[in-house]
Amino acid sequence: MGFPEGFLWGAATAAYQIEGAAAEDGRTPCIWDTFSRVPGKVLNGDTGDVAADHYHRRREDVAAMARLGLSAYRFSISWSRVLPGGRPNRKGLDFYSALVDELLEAGIAPVATLYHWDLPQELEDAGGWPVRDTARRFADHAERIGRVLGDRVHTWTTLNEPWCSAFLGYAAGVHAPGRVEPEAALAAAHHLNLAHGLAVRALRGVVSPTARHSITLNMHQLRGEPDAVRQVDGIANRVFLDPVLGRGYPEDVIADTASVSDWSFVRDGDDAVIAAPLDVLGLNYYSPTLVRRWDGTSPRVHADGHKQGAASPFVGCDTVEFLRQPGPYTAMGWPVDANGMEEMLLRVHRDHPGVPLMITENGAAFDDEIDAGGRIGDADRIAYLRDHIAAVESAIDAGADVRGYFAWSLLDNYEWAYGYARRFGLIHVDYATGNRTWKDSAAWYRDRIARATA
Ligand code: FCB
Numbered sequence: 001m002g003f004p005e006g007f008l009w010g011a012a013t014a015a016y017q018i019e020g021a022a023a024e025d026g027r028t029p030c031i032w033d034t035f036s037r038v039p040g041k042v043l044n045g046d047t048g049d050v051a052a053d054h055y056h057r058r059r060e061d062v063a064a065m066a067r068l069g070l071s072a073y074r075f076s077i078s079w080s081r082v083l084p085g086g087r088p089n090r091k092g093l094d095f096y097s098a099l100v101d102e103l104l105e106a107g108i109a110p111v112a113t114l115y116h117w118d119l120p121q122e123l124e125d126a127g128g129w130p131v132r133d134t135a136r137r138f139a140d141h142a143e144r145i146g147r148v149l150g151d152r153v154h155t156w157t158t159l160n161e162p163w164c165s166a167f168l169g170y171a172a173g174v175h176a177p178g179r180v181e182p183e184a185a186l187a188a189a190h191h192l193n194l195a196h197g198l199a200v201r202a203l204r205g206v207v208s209p210t211a212r213h214s215i216t217l218n219m220h221q222l223r224g225e226p227d228a229v230r231q232v233d234g235i236a237n238r239v240f241l242d243p244v245l246g247r248g249y250p251e252d253v254i255a256d257t258a259s260v261s262d263w264s265f266v267r268d269g270d271d272a273v274i275a276a277p278l279d280v281l282g283l284n285y286y287s288p289t290l291v292r293r294w295d296g297t298s299p300r301v302h303a304d305g306h307k308q309g310a311a312s313p314f315v316g317c318d319t320v321e322f323l324r325q326p327g328p329y330t331a332m333g334w335p336v337d338a339n340g341m342e343e344m345l346l347r348v349h350r351d352h353p354g355v356p357l358m359i360t361e362n363g364a365a366f367d368d369e370i371d372a373g374g375r376i377g378d379a380d381r382i383a384y385l386r387d388h389i390a391a392v393e394s395a396i397d398a399g400a401d402v403r404g405y406f407a408w409s410l411l412d413n414y415e416w417a418y419g420y421a422r423r424f425g426l427i428h429v430d431y432a433t434g435n436r437t438w439k440d441s442a443a444w445y446r447d448r449i450a451r452a453t454a
Helices: 031-035 054-068 090-105 121-125 133-149 162-170 182-206 226-244 251-256 270-274 339-351 379-397 416-421 440-453
Strands: 008-012 072-076 109-115 155-160 212-217 222-224 280-284 289-293 320-323 357-362 402-408 427-429 436-438
Touching: 008 109, 008 357, 008 440, 031 121, 054 090, 054 436, 054 440, 072 155, 072 402, 090 109, 090 133, 109 133, 133 155, 133 182, 155 162, 155 182, 155 280, 162 182, 162 212, 162 226, 182 212, 182 226, 182 270, 212 226, 212 357, 222 226, 226 251, 226 270, 226 289, 226 320, 280 339, 339 357, 339 379, 357 379, 379 402, 379 440, 436 440
Parallel strands: 008 072, 008 402, 072 109, 109 155, 155 212, 212 280, 222 289, 280 357, 357 402
Antiparallel strands: 289 320, 427 436
16 A cells, blocks of 8 residues: 555645745735735745745745655745736746746656635735636636646646635734635635636636646635534635535535525536536645634633624624644644644545545754754654555555655745744755755655655
């Protein structure tokens, strides 16, 4: 048993987090360029202006991927670099075209994500994801990119973690664009689903017929009291999973959010568009979530990323508490629990049999230290990766159809609201110089891949 033939061993990144070159070669601002400049939204006021400078170090980074022995690389395409103001930008398109060529030359399968949270600012100014037209604009983006890269990209992913785009961006306001409008967040979720379906349809019309189509969801692996689990599972997981896999919106989610919205943004025919056939479902996993029903009197606990008193991303879950779980924790404060990943894979496999799965992100931030000799001995990250890869293997042995594993992340990068203060990379980035240094985990991952593919 174990990893099947053709299993993809990868690493993942995202455009805004690594590229930098924010105002170069015709790129225009996205919502993160704007949001990161709002005081107090991002730690230390960090922006993605330079990030890991990947835009200028692309060749060096592809060479590192080749040395790691990656069989696939998951990256995202900056919408405002390739279609600034809605018009195709040759220089932006050339960047991704060259990246794809260099990957293929190195024997690395390109896995391209069309949207990793960086909505062009002009589309947010026109209303953003709560507005239906944004979905149509996304399909245009998909089609244009598909025409340029469609002969060479191995797997297309429409959206990365639409839960974060909709609910962290429009309900909790802790991600760009920073709005706290629960009803708009529900509309955003629907329009993201619609955008996904329209984009798959648009891509299938223009890209290679052998390309695979996917979406990446961040499944919340929930534990705790069954009714609290059911409710959070609805608004965090099934609100995307079910329509995308052809089951329409779950009745319980619509009922649980009835006081917030009547869901009149869903139109006849949308369900069929959203259910565009998929070849693989991408899942990101970092840690599980523990919930229980709140009794309404004791001080309510919010330990799942949103702070006491802050707006909750879990729309309609006003009587749910999120509990702090036992450690150890990563530098994000996220509990380390590899069993959660196996549970998640087996759950999706059980609920949606026949859908091939892929772990499109998994990894950990730790406070890496460089020793006097320049070495980064990140034993904690190695242990995290080792245990989670073992969890994938045991899910496969238990019957889950898992086609790949992508470590987050290839490089240290811009960790959204945490800026540069959290490091997830296999490769360390010195932000002052741009210099890259392999952490011990990079060498470990290289050896792990070599062992699996020997
Ligand atoms: C995921 C994001 C990714 C990265 C990791 C740590 O939610 O998709 O960009 O920030 O978390």
